[in-house]
Amino acid sequence: MSRSRELLGSLIEFDTTSRESNLQLIEFVRDYLAKLDVPCELIFNAERSKANLFATLGPDNVPGIVLSGHTDVVPVDGQAWTVDPFALTEKDGRLYGRGTADMKGYIACVLAAVPKLLAAPLRMPVHIALSYDEEVGCLGVRSLLAELERRPLKPLLCIIGEPTELKPVLGHKGKLAMRCDVKGAACHSAYAPQGVNAIEYAAQLIGELGRIGARLRAPELHDPRFDPPFSTVQTGVITGGKALNIVPADCRFDFEVRALPAQDPREVTDQLERFAEQEVLPKMHAANGQSSIRFSELSTYPGLATDSQSQAAQLIAQFCGSSEFTTVAFGTEGGLFDAIGIPTVICGPGSMEQGHKPDEFVSAEQLNACDAMLDRIASSLHA
CATH class of the missing domain: 3.30.70.360 (Alpha-Beta Plaits)
Structure with missing residues (x-):
């Protein structure tokens, strides 16, 4: 978990509250991927104050898997935090900070997995999709999806890493x-x-x-x-x-x-x-x-209702080691991915019980488990 924890610490330091720009975080991720020879596309808002990021690892001529997350977080205003919300604090197996659960913990694990994904040739691509302004209506991802919709190949599966305690979620309102x-x-x-x-x-x-x-x-x-x-x-x-x-x-x-x-x-x-x-x-x-x-x-934003018998459901069951599918009460960008023909599931570390609250945290155990899930994805996709 050390690399995931290190990256999470860097991500938490960026105040990406939805009212603020996310460009510093996006540029950090772009530079991190560039050092690994992974090119990125940035899709800006009209004011060029925020951006989505899309990167592809592996071949681009076959359908692959999207690992998707949003970079914005909810405000800390008026909340009684006992730690600095924009600095990672570790205590008793918990990692505290705004966005640790929702959902920079997942993004950190995805970034930490990139070297493993690149370690051997991939038989299908892995795409990294990071968006802005999810917390205020799933706004930013729409321009990213408009770009993906114009492409001839649609991914087989999108995994959105909202906190579900790594239980596979196929539906939300x-x-x-x-x-x-x-x-x-x-x-x-x-x-x-x-x-x-x-x-x-x-x-x-x-x-x-x-x-x-x-x-x-x-x-x-x-x-x-x-x-x-x-x-x-x-x-x-x-x-x-x-x-x-x-x-x-x-x-x-x-x-x-x-x-x-x-x-x-x-x-x-x-x-x-x-x-x-x-x-x-x-x-x-x-x-x-x-x-x-x-x-x-x-x-x-639309609801999500992925078929439990679909290929997407079978893949996520293989990756997370569970076919006990469930639903969540909160909404995600999943319905928007699904609407353009990209089957989507929700599966990420942490619990929304900690999201949006003071002293938000994700457990070290959950980050470890997410790293293990991404290891299984890497192993299954290597040629």
């Missing part, structure tokens, strides 16, 4: 995040009926979201592979109003749908928009014709 802006009409609260109270009408819409969510809990819509076994809806942010004696003219709320792979999350927004158009807006317009309700998408 999709997500749709939405914003609703309600515009009413202000007036003195003593004459409240003359205004249009944006908060009160937003509350009606939020109440309808709750009723839609309750209908999604119907037993016939359940999929027992997931926890919870139904699609969920929740409102997470609401803002509005200026003062108690002013009828509020504006209210905004953000909500999300986490949908089972077989269900379309846009059905929820379609239902809510119909309710707004038919039930809420007529009441608002009766008081003020300029009132409005506007919906806008914040982010979305």
Whole structure:
């Protein structure tokens, strides 16, 4: 594990919180691979402040395996850390730091495995794919996937190293995040009926979201592979109003749908928009014709449901030594890879129980196990 630990220490030192640039980390990885004679492609965002990285080890004329991870991490603001989140701290068999579990531990293991992958000719390629802005809606990987989609050969398998305790995961829910802006009409609260109270009408819409969510809990819509076994809806942010004696003219709320792979999350927004158009807006317009309700998408990614009998599932079972497939509650970039014809599984070191929390950690045991999994991949792919 010493090389993986060393590389993890270097990766943790880069503050790649999604609001920051990831270029220092990407350049570190590029330079590391260059010393091993592995060329990289960088795919930048429009501002050239962030980049995806794609590298190929071995032949490029046959389908191979993608080892994929995201480079960004969630903020540490307001969290009570007892160690420096951007310096690796080892204690009692645990490696602490922001991103150790989610998911720089996996990236470190992949980088440490490169010399072993190069030690003998590969009969099929291994691709390394690193992306940005996964934590804020799987944004960066889309330009990388657009590039891969143009290529004639699709990989046989993508392994995304989100923390699953190295258990093979074949499914997760999709997500749709939405914003609703309600515009009413202000007036003195003593004459409240003359205004249009944006908060009160937003509350009606939020109440309808709750009723839609309750209908999604119907037993016939359940999929027992997931926890919870139904699609969920929740409102997470609401803002509005200026003062108690002013009828509020504006209210905004953000909500999300986490949908089972077989269900379309846009059905929820379609239902809510119909309710707004038919039930809420007529009441608002009766008081003020300029009132409005506007919906806008914040982010979305599809669910994942890889067939347990597929070649991808058989390969990951061989590599991680387990065919006990499961699902996870959190989302990944997996559905986006799958959507362009790259079968995908989720399998990485650590647990999401530690992700996004203060004193995030990955155990040394899990890093060792990930190194062993990558050794098996190298052995199976050597000619």
